[in-house]
Amino acid sequence: MTKQFQIVGIGNAMVDILARCEDSFLAEAGIDKGIMQLIDMDRAVDLYSRIGPAQEVSGGSAANTIAVIAALGGQTAYVGKVKDDQLGHIFAHDMRAQGAVYETALAPKDATDETGRCIVLVSPDGERSMNTYLGVTEFLTPGDIDEAQMAQAEWIYLEGYRFDGPDSHEAFAKAIAATKAAGGKVSLTLSDPFCVSRHRDAFRAMIVDGTDLLFCNRAELLSMYETEDFDAALKTAGSEVEILACTDSDNGAYIVAGGEVTHVPADAVDIVDATGAGDAFAGAFLWGITHGADLTTAARMANLTAGSVISHIGPRPQADLTALFKDAGLI
Amino acid sequence: MTKQFQIVGIGNAMVDILARCEDSFLAEAGIDKGIMQLIDMDRAVDLYSRIGPAQEVSGGSAANTIAVIAALGGQTAYVGKVKDDQLGHIFAHDMRAQGAVYETALAPKDATDETGRCIVLVSPDGERSMNTYLGVTEFLTPGDIDEAQMAQAEWIYLEGYRFDGPDSHEAFAKAIAATKAAGGKVSLTLSDPFCVSRHRDAFRAMIVDGTDLLFCNRAELLSMYETEDFDAALKTAGSEVEILACTDSDNGAYIVAGGEVTHVPADAVDIVDATGAGDAFAGAFLWGITHGADLTTAARMANLTAGSVISHIGPRPQADLTALFKDAGLI
Numbered sequence: 001m002t003k004q005f006q007i008v009g010i011g012n013a014m015v016d017i018l019a020r021c022e023d024s025f026l027a028e029a030g031i032d033k034g035i036m037q038l039i040d041m042d043r044a045v046d047l048y049s050r051i052g053p054a055q056e057v058s059g060g061s062a063a064n065t066i067a068v069i070a071a072l073g074g075q076t077a078y079v080g081k082v083k084d085d086q087l088g089h090i091f092a093h094d095m096r097a098q099g100a101v102y103e104t105a106l107a108p109k110d111a112t113d114e115t116g117r118c119i120v121l122v123s124p125d126g127e128r129s130m131n132t133y134l135g136v137t138e139f140l141t142p143g144d145i146d147e148a149q150m151a152q153a154e155w156i157y158l159e160g161y162r163f164d165g166p167d168s169h170e171a172f173a174k175a176i177a178a179t180k181a182a183g184g185k186v187s188l189t190l191s192d193p194f195c196v197s198r199h200r201d202a203f204r205a206m207i208v209d210g211t212d213l214l215f216c217n218r219a220e221l222l223s224m225y226e227t228e229d230f231d232a233a234l235k236t237a238g239s240e241v242e243i244l245a246c247t248d249s250d251n252g253a254y255i256v257a258g259g260e261v262t263h264v265p266a267d268a269v270d271i272v273d274a275t276g277a278g279d280a281f282a283g284a285f286l287w288g289i290t291h292g293a294d295l296t297t298a299a300r301m302a303n304l305t306a307g308s309v310i311s312h313i314g315p316r317p318q319a320d321l322t323a324l325f326k327d328a329g330l331i
Numbered sequence: 332m333t334k335q336f337q338i339v340g341i342g343n344a345m346v347d348i349l350a351r352c353e354d355s356f357l358a359e360a361g362i363d364k365g366i367m368q369l370i371d372m373d374r375a376v377d378l379y380s381r382i383g384p385a386q387e388v389s390g391g392s393a394a395n396t397i398a399v400i401a402a403l404g405g406q407t408a409y410v411g412k413v414k415d416d417q418l419g420h421i422f423a424h425d426m427r428a429q430g431a432v433y434e435t436a437l438a439p440k441d442a443t444d445e446t447g448r449c450i451v452l453v454s455p456d457g458e459r460s461m462n463t464y465l466g467v468t469e470f471l472t473p474g475d476i477d478e479a480q481m482a483q484a485e486w487i488y489l490e491g492y493r494f495d496g497p498d499s500h501e502a503f504a505k506a507i508a509a510t511k512a513a514g515g516k517v518s519l520t521l522s523d524p525f526c527v528s529r530h531r532d533a534f535r536a537m538i539v540d541g542t543d544l545l546f547c548n549r550a551e552l553l554s555m556y557e558t559e560d561f562d563a564a565l566k567t568a569g570s571e572v573e574i575l576a577c578t579d580s581d582n583g584a585y586i587v588a589g590g591e592v593t594h595v596p597a598d599a600v601d602i603v604d605a606t607g608a609g610d611a612f613a614g615a616f617l618w619g620i621t622h623g624a625d626l627t628t629a630a631r632m633a634n635l636t637a638g639s640v641i642s643h644i645g646p647r648p649q650a651d652l653t654a655l656f657k658d659a660g661l662i
Binding site (some may be wrong): 048049051052053054055056057058067085086087090093094097098114314316 | 350379382383384385387388389398416417418421424425428429445487642645647
C-alpha cells in the first residue's frame, strides 16, 4: 500500500529574524557563537532592540527540512504550533505555499505567548548564532498529533529541539507509536550539542528504542556519547540505529549502516549564512532514500542541498534543487 | 544654524512580502507587470494565498529612501503610520535600527485595518509588480506632522504614493509650510505613472508651487506632462523646479538645473530584484547634495546605489555604500 506521505516532520514552528552582526556584538550581548540558546520574551524584546535591520523568513529546524522535501516534489506534511497572529500566518503560508500539508491547530489570538521566533545573528564568516523565543510552539501536546496522519507516513522526522518544552516527550511517543503500528519508520535529529546535554537520557532512550535513522553533526554526536573519539562514537551510534547520517561541516558527511562507515565528501562552498544547513541535509537525504537513491547518493544530494542553502541568506532553498541534482548526475 | 536633519521623509509605511513568480502567474492573477496597484484586504488575502514562499522586509518608498540616507550616516527622520501589531513593530525596528529617527504614533491595536503591506512579485527578469494594501498607513493626518521636526529639516522628501489616501494633501501642505517657513527645501517623487494619472492636478500644483527638487522616472515624467516627447518634458519640468532628477532605467539619469540637461550614465548591473531602485536613487542623491557633492557627482552616487539595491532581493541596501562611493572615487 502506498502511503500518502513520504515524510511527516514534527518540530518547533518558528519565524526567523535574520540580521548581520560583527563578532564583537555577540560578545557584548553575551551570545555564544554558533549555537542555539533559548531566551524569554523580555530578552527577545531587548535583543531585537539592539540588532540592526533584519529580514523575516519562515524557519524552524524540522520545518526547513520539510520545506526542502516539498521543494523537491516530495509528499510531505508538518506538525508544529504557531499562534493566530501575523507571524503565525506567515509561517503557515510559507509551509503550504511550498507544497507541504500543514494542519496543526493555531494557538488562539488571546494566548499569552506569541508565535515563536528565532533571532539569528549572522557573523561575517557566515556562522549563525540563534536566540530562540519558543512562544506558543512550546505547547505542542499529544492532542496535536493526528494518529491517522502518522499512519500515512513512510517516515516521521522528529526535531530534537522539540524536547525543550512540556508535553513534547508524550507527543513524540504518541507519534512514534502510531507510525510504527502502521509499518512506518522513525528518524530523529539531535539538533544541537547543548540540546543533547539537556536531554541526553531521553534522547538515548529514543535512539535505542524506536529510531531507525539518526541525524546529527560531529559536535552533537560527541556530546551524545560523551566522548572525544569521533570514530568510536560513529560506530557506537551506528550499531544502535539502522542508519546514522552524521554531518561534519565542510568535510561532508559520514553514513553508517550495517556496521560500515562511508565518508561522503562535500564540495567547497562560500558560506554566506550557515542557517539551515543541517536541516537541508536531512531533507534531501530523506527525499533521496524515499525516492530510490542508495545511501551514498542520498548523502551526495544532501551535501549539495546544504551547500546551496548556505550560499544565501535564509534557511530554505532558493535554487532549483531538482536541476542541481540533475546537473550533478544524481537523478 | 545647523539643522538637526538633512532630510525628513514622509510616505506610506509598508512591509514588503517578496516572492518570485513566473510571468504567466501575473497574467493569471490579473496583475499588471512592473507597476504598483492598490488592493483591498480581501484581495491581499486571496493573492497571498496563491503566491509561493515569501520573505518579509521593511519597505515603503520614502522609507527605503530614508534607510539609504541613514545607511550613509546622514541625519534623517521618517514619518509614516503603522499599527501596533507584529508587522508594525518590524517596520519601526528596521527604521530605527538603520539609524533614522521615527516617532510617528502607532495606530492602536483595536484599529480595523492592519499595518500596510505590499505583495511584491519578482519576475525572472527582476522586474517587480507591486500589490499594495495600504492599511493604517492610509490614515496619516496633519496631526501626524510635527511642525517643529519639519523646521529642523534642510530638506523634506514627499512620496507621491501618499496622495492615495484621505487627508494626505493637508498633511503634505502642513509639512511644506512648516519646512519653508524655517528656510528648508522640498523634494517630491512622482512614485509611479499611474499614481501620476490619479493625482496629476494636485501634483502639478505642488510642483509649481513649492517643490524645489523633483524626482521621477521617464514614464512618470511623460505621464505628468501628458506627452511622448521626453526631451521637451525634461525641459518643461526643469523650468518648474530648481532641480529635476529623472531616472531612465539602465540608461542612468538626467539632471536638469539652470536650464541645462546633464545625462549621467549608469554602469550595467545584473538585475535580481528591481524593487527599491528609484527609492535608493533618491536617497543617495539627497545624501550627496546635502554633503557637498555637485549634482553630477550626486547622480553618480545615486546610480551606484540603485545598482547595488537591484543586485539582490529586497528594497534596502545590503552593501557598504560608503565603501562603494570610495571605490568609485566619489568621496
